[in-house]
Amino acid sequence: MAIEKKTIRLLILEDSQNEAERLVSLFRNAGRATRVHRLTSSDDLAEALQQSWDLLIAAPSSENLEPSEAITAIRRQAKDIPVIQLLVGNDSDDVTEALTLGAQDALPQGEDERLILVANRELANLEERRARRTAEVALREAEKRCQLLLDSSVDSITYVHDGMHVYANRSYLQLFGYEDADELEGMPMIDLIASADQGRFKDFLKNYQSSEGGxxxxxxxxxxxxxxxQARMGFSQATYDGEPCIQVVIRGESGNAELEEKLREISSQDLVTGLFNRTHFIELLDAAAQRAVSNSEPANLAYVRVDRYPALLAEVGLAGIDLLLTDLANLLRQHFPRDAQLARFGDGVFAVLQPGQTPEQSQDSLHSLLKKIESHLFDVSGRTVQTTLSIGSAGLNETTAKAQEVINRAHRCADELSEGNGLNVYCPASELAAAANRGNVLAMLQQALDNNQFRLLFQPIISLRGDNNEHYEVLLRLLNPQGKEVPPSEFLSAALDAGLAEKIDRWVILNSIKLLADHRAKGHNTCLFVHLSSASLQDQTLLPWLSVALKAARLPSDALAFQINEPDAIAYLKQTKALTQGLAELHCKVTLCQFGCALNPFNTLKYMNVDYVKIDGSYSQDLSTAESQEALKTLLASLHAQAKLTIVPFVESASVLATLWQAGVNYIQGYYLQGPSQSMDYDFSAGDE
Incomplete structure (x- = not known):
């Protein structure tokens, strides 16, 4: 699952502003950050098409601009904007008509879940098309550079298709004594081979084409x-002008041919083990990835790490470790079939590429290798040494874009084997968990949402005025895979940026409702204070969803108080006004938090239906001077004059209680009373004694 989704640019053709906003909320609730434009006329569409857009959602009809006209305009300008046409019903003729016109899909209006699935599919397809176009441009540039290199190469190079020359560079022409490439066009390459060797050349070419190797x-x-x-010819598979062919590189024979061959062999080998070195192995892996994508030929990469390598190095020394690695390399050669490509990938790391094998097919062989190495006694200068391996395994298939990704996956799988002597096979479904383990906050958030792994804590809000009702603030906590808390400021801002805040808010509300229903069933008259993010302030679907959720749980609406931060309320004042009015109609309570930091904090209150006001923590954290005490008292007096119930948080010592009592504060909260706890177990009756 993709975690970091970019903001999508969305066009909506819908006459109803409310319905358009509802559609936008669907995307935001699905974790998609959106920038939206609602089309209102053909001129508006023409202007909008001057920019880049990712998706158009069209209502069944519009008085201002017919959907068919919009689709036609997009196609006429050859804009790559996928269109989803909404329909009144599910008539197959209407679906066919929309698809014929150019829509990517058509579905009945109101099928929200299906709409999001279709939209995600089309957005993914759009990204693929854009990536392909970028790759095509890069390919053309690379082909131009390759052609220049071919033309200027000192090596004699030709491309042969069905035995005929299709290209020859200048060096090739000079080698065979031709002035112009036109002289070779259509000429069989066998005509340039001495008659005594033509039969051998023909047989070689037939066998080579069937084996498809270098x-x-x-x-x-x-x-x-x-x-x-005399010439030495190197043959390799290639394409020229999009046609499959054979590249032939000819170097004149010299007395140093054997030396050159030896040097080439050495350049691809690890000098200690005789296996391929890292650089050459990555080239082999790139070729395997290309075959996997082009020809659907699977392969498996095993990242084989020697356990306790630093300790072994300290124990046997540099010379000794080289002997051990050489023996281990020989064991790998014996264990794997001849077509497996083996390399020393790092100091204590080997890599094995098994062509034609999927990770599942490779497991038995790799498990067998683990047992073989575990029971093997290595002889290092007369001394017996034992070791084990940690193996990470990852496959190459038609979806493999980059070989480096496969290396990273196999490497991570090996790293996750903390005990060693094991095999860990990469599973795409575990990528989210792997990202979370690496400290990716968004992956942790998505994992917590998918697996219900957030933690809720409850901190009591205690009355100074004899209110016997139980009040708790609900606090959300996220644990990393190591069990440590991620700072809320870190993960909440990340959630907001990634478009996950609405989902998280709803998770908190739902789970708070469930726990509250159970708690109240035991005879407690409890109210929970639940935070709403700025994203939820803009969510048009929150109120109807909340109404259904409360009815389903058979909870009185005033058992929940929704907390809105003052900075968010100011930034989205219009939306906050509408939301708090709707919450009041549902009989839910509303709290304005972090109050008192704006230039004119009371201006915000004019537009909101607020029951509680929670003073910003800076007021209670600095009550050491008469001026700060007076500022708090003045603020509280103004709030009480407006019949607002006040809450002062961050009460950390007994010394501030007298000041707060004199100031007429209604409720207090802080670690002096009780910190956040996983259970609602505070004894509220103790405060009355």
Whole structure:
């Protein structure tokens, strides 16, 4: 599942402002940050199409602009904007008509869950198309550079299709004594081979084409003048102008041919173990990834790490560790079939690429290797040494975009084997957990939402005026995979940025309602204070959803008090006004928090239906001077004059209680009374004694 989704740019063709806002809320509730424009006319559409958009959702009809006209305008300008057409019913003819016109999909209006699924599919397809276009541009640039390199190469290079020349560079023409590439066009390559070697060349080419591997052939070439010369030809699969063909690189034979071959071999090898080195192995992995994507040829990568490598190095020394790694390399050669490609990938790390194998098919072999190494006695300069392996395994398939991703996955799987001597196979479904383990806050949030893993804490809000009702503030906590709390400021801001805040708010509300219903069933008259994020202030669907949730739980509406922060209320004052009015109609309580920091805090109160006002913590945290005490008393007096119930948080010592009592505060909250707890167990009757 993708965690970090970018903001989508959404066009909506819908005459009703309320319905348009409802559609936007659907996307935000689904974790999609959106920028929206509602189309109102054909001129408006023409202006909007000057910009880039990701999706158009069209109502069944519109008085200002017919959906068919909008779709036609988009197609006429060749804009890549997927269109989802909403329909009044589910008539198949209407669906067909919309698809024929150019919509990507058509579905009945009101099927919200299906709409989000279809939209996510089309947005994913759009991203793929954009990525493909970017890749095509990059490919064209790369092909231009490759052509320049081919033309200027000192090596003689030709491309051959069905035995015929389709391209030859300048060096190739000079080698065979031709002036112009046109002279070779359509000429079979076998005509440039000396007659004595033509039969061998023909047999080689047939076998090579069936094996599709890289190979070399030493034979005699024949110049245009009829003169023979010795040449060594390297063959490899390639494409030219989109056609599959064979690339042939010819180097003149010299006395150093054997030396050159040896040098090339050495450049791809690890000098200690004789296996491939890291650089060459990554090239092999890139080729395997390309085959997986192009030809659906699977492969498996095993990241094989020697357990306790630093301790072994300290124990046997550099010379000794080289002997151990050499023995281990030989065991790997014996264990895996000949087509497996083995490499020393790092100091104590090997890599194994198994072509044609999926991770599932490789498991038995890798488990067998673990047992073999665990029971093996290594002889290091007359000393017996034992070790084990940690193996991370990840597959290459048609969805593998980059070989480096596969290496990272296998590496992470090996790292997760803290005890060692084990095999951990990459599972796409576990990627979220892996990201969370690496400290990715968004992954932790998504995991907590998916698996119901948030924690709710309850901190009592205690009356100084003899109110016997039980009040608790609900506080949300997120634990990382290691069981430690993630600071709320860190994960709440991340949730807001990622468009997950509405989902989290609803999770908190639902779970608070469940716990509250159970608690009240035991005879407690309890009210819970629940926070709302700025995202929920803008959520048009919150009120109807909340009404259904309260009725389903058979809870009185005044058992919940919703807390809104003053900065959010100021930023979204219009939405806050509408929401608090709706909450009042539901008979839910409303609290304005962090009050008193704005230039004119009482201006906000004019527009809100507020029952409680929670003073900003800065007032109670600094009551050491007469001026700060007076400022708090003045603020409270003004609030009490407006019949607002006041709450002062961060009461950390007994010394401030007298000041708060004299100031007429209604409720107090803080660690001096009780910190946040996982249970609602505060003895509210103790305060009356």
């Amino acid at each position: 190979a070399e052939l030493a034979c005699s070439g024949m110049k245009a003048s009829g003169q023979d010369f």
